[in-house]
Amino acid sequence: MTSLQPPRAEAASPTPIPADDRTAGSADLAAFIRAQQHTLWRHLRLLGADPDEADDLMQEAFVRFAEHQRRGERIAAPAAFLRGIARNLLIAARRRARRQPPSAEWADAVEQLACTEPSLYGDARLDALRRCLLRLPERARLAIEGVHVEGQTRAEIAAQLGLGDEGIKSLLGRARQLLRQCIERTLAATARGDQKP
Amino acid sequence: MNDRWEAVRERNLDLALEELSGRATPPDRTATILQRIGEAERRNLGLPWRHLGAAATVLLGIGVTFAVAWTRSAPTDPRTPVAGAHAGMAPVTTVVQDPKPTPPAKPPKTEPAPPRVGKATGNPEAKNESRPKREHPAGTSSEDLRAARSAEAMLAAERTLSKWVLDGKFPGIKDRIDFADLSAWTYTKGLEGMPPEVKALAGKKVLMTGFMLPIDEVDDMHEFLLVQSLWACCYGTPPDIHGLVRCVLPEGLTTDHHFEPMCIVGTLQISETVRDGYCIDIYQLNVESVRPIR
Numbered sequence: 001m002t003s004l005q006p007p008r009a010e011a012a013s014p015t016p017i018p019a020d021d022r023t024a025g026s027a028d029l030a031a032f033i034r035a036q037q038h039t040l041w042r043h044l045r046l047l048g049a050d051p052d053e054a055d056d057l058m059q060e061a062f063v064r065f066a067e068h069q070r071r072g073e074r075i076a077a078p079a080a081f082l083r084g085i086a087r088n089l090l091i092a093a094r095r096r097a098r099r100q101p102p103s104a105e106w107a108d109a110v111e112q113l114a115c116t117e118p119s120l121y122g123d124a125r126l127d128a129l130r131r132c133l134l135r136l137p138e139r140a141r142l143a144i145e146g147v148h149v150e151g152q153t154r155a156e157i158a159a160q161l162g163l164g165d166e167g168i169k170s171l172l173g174r175a176r177q178l179l180r181q182c183i184e185r186t187l188a189a190t191a192r193g194d195q196k197p
Numbered sequence: 198m199n200d201r202w203e204a205v206r207e208r209n210l211d212l213a214l215e216e217l218s219g220r221a222t223p224p225d226r227t228a229t230i231l232q233r234i235g236e237a238e239r240r241n242l243g244l245p246w247r248h249l250g251a252a253a254t255v256l257l258g259i260g261v262t263f264a265v266a267w268t269r270s271a272p273t274d275p276r277t278p279v280a281g282a283h284a285g286m287a288p289v290t291t292v293v294q295d296p297k298p299t300p301p302a303k304p305p306k307t308e309p310a311p312p313r314v315g316k317a318t319g320n321p322e323a324k325n326e327s328r329p330k331r332e333h334p335a336g337t338s339s340e341d342l343r344a345a346r347s348a349e350a351m352l353a354a355e356r357t358l359s360k361w362v363l364d365g366k367f368p369g370i371k372d373r374i375d376f377a378d379l380s381a382w383t384y385t386k387g388l389e390g391m392p393p394e395v396k397a398l399a400g401k402k403v404l405m406t407g408f409m410l411p412i413d414e415v416d417d418m419h420e421f422l423l424v425q426s427l428w429a430c431c432y433g434t435p436p437d438i439h440g441l442v443r444c445v446l447p448e449g450l451t452t453d454h455h456f457e458p459m460c461i462v463g464t465l466q467i468s469e470t471v472r473d474g475y476c477i478d479i480y481q482l483n484v485e486s487v488r489p490i491r
Contacts, residue, residue: 033230038223045212046205051221059230066234070241109205120209129213148214180210 029069033062036079039114039121044086046110047102057093061086083114119187128190132182140175147172347408347427354406354458354490362404367462373404374465376425379480380439387469387476391439399467405442405482406458406490412443417451420444423461423482442480443470444487457489 037058044054064085068075075081087107094101102110114121133141139161146157158168215221358373382392410422423442444461446452463484470478 029234030227030231034225034227037226037230041223042212045221046209055224055226059226059233062230063233063237067237067241070238105201106205109201112202113205113209120206125213126216129217144214148211149218151218151220176207176210180206183210183213 029066032078036082037062038123039079039118040082040086042121043083043110043114044090046113047087047090047107049090053090053093057086057089060089064089080111080115083111087111117184117187119191120184124190125183125187128183128186129179132179132186135182136175136178140171140178143168143171144175144179351406351408351426351458354460357490358404358406358460361460367404369402370404370462373406374398376407376440379442380437382439384437384439388467388479391467391479396467398465401465402485403463403465403482405461405463407442407461408456409454409459410441411454415454418454419446419451421452421454422478423459438476438479441478442482443478444482444484446484446487452487455489457491460486460488460490462486 040058040061041054044057045051049057061082065075065078065082068081087102091101119125133144136144142161143157146152146160147154154168154172155165157163158165161168161171163171212221216223355373355375361367362370362372379395382390382395384390388396405423407423407425408427409418410424410427411418412421421444423444424436425440442465444463461482461484463482463486466481466483467479468481469476470481
């Protein structure tokens with residue numbers, strides 16, 4: 001695999017389970033599930049699963065993960081291992097349903113994102129997104145909120161803002177770029193703040 | 198890769214906006230997942246018992262099979278000697294007491310028999326059966342042996358055919374045509390490069406020998422290919438386009454497939470036959486008679 005990003009950080013799991021401590025019991029497992037389920041659901045969505053499909057596969061992935069744990073297997077990076085299970089389940093489900101599974105290249109890129117920027121997956125990203133939306137210029141914010149949050153069509157937004165088709169397309173593109181940069185800056189700042197004593 | 202990386206991040210932003218709008222939010226399934234894990238563990242705990250049940254079933258099946266086999270192989274007639282009796286053996290009508298144990302069956306011979314030595318050699322040692330058997334070279338496979346037999350059969354057929362020609366069995370034919378005559382030039386395309394002496398054979402009545410290679414039919418064949426060696430067609434490099442002759446029987450006449458070398462008399466035609474854009478043959482033989490050489 002071509003690696004344009006930093007190497008995978010195996011310590012991406014925020015709540016690693018002590019793999020050699022099988023007596024950790026259901027309390028640790030429950031905490032792990034609680035901490036990882038949203039991330040895993042988003043990972044599956046990013047791989048191409050629809051919301052219901054992601055829900056089913058997420059549950060199945062945790063069941064398989066627990067089965068591996070029950071057998072006493074040493075799992076060095078539980079979060080990455082869980083993502084691997086979910087990815088394989090999605091591919092198998094797509095093949096059974098004779099639907100196109102995610103390409104290996106796309107899945108690798110998604111995995112890289114999960115490893116290198118786990119904060120983009122976390123619950124904190126929604127807070128960052130809300131804050132960044134408020135910081136956007138007025139017209140850009142209206143365009144983004146109209147299309148992506150309120151579900152309006154691009155033509156409707158264009159009519160409201162007095163823009164043509166190309167104009168609204170360009171405005172949305174610039175707004176998305178600003179939003180992405182803002183979210184990444186905000187999350188990075190939050191992470192730096194967390195690392196401070 | 199950069200484009201894909203950008204696409205993934207764009208898609209991630211779309212998903213975040215979807216979550217923000219409330220159209221698709223990640224569910225909290227902790228309780229459900231824990232319940233499913235508990236059920237799976239209970240099922241796994243019951244697994245050894247299920248395995249024991251399956252193992253018992255298999256053992257019972259094996260036992261029943263052996264019992265049935267034993268019942269069938271047991272002698273039904275008390276006068277039948279037990280020695281040598283086994284399942285599927287024909288009923289013995291004559292009781293022969295053989296105190297000697299049955300010798301084990303001899304393994305089948307794997308090495309071919311030594312070649313016969315003709316009288317012409319006049320070698321007194323040839324009759325000595327204790328001489329060492331001829332060994333085939335290492336790596337000799339059954340295909341190689343078959344090919345060697347095919348070549349030997351072809352040589353024998355050519356000798357027979359030459360003798361028949363000399364005996365005057367084919368009026369108007371002075372000699373047979375060899376595949377070596379037809380293919381003694383480098384084929385490139387169509388009739389390009391064909392020597393004049395080969396071109397001169399066109400339209401002449403010829404005698405050929407070779408092996409039949411069916412095209413579409415096996416019985417009641419209307420046409421077939423004639424090749425010098427079956428080895429070259431089935432087990433090795435197939436002959437080039439000038440190493441085969443398409444034999445066409447007269448309208449209304451057919452022949453069956455024979456594995457022996459064939460003796461064929463007919464009129465040779467030389468023209469390029471093109472089907473679906475490919476040249477399939479350049480020699481055609483309008484057959485007048487065909488018979489196997491035995």
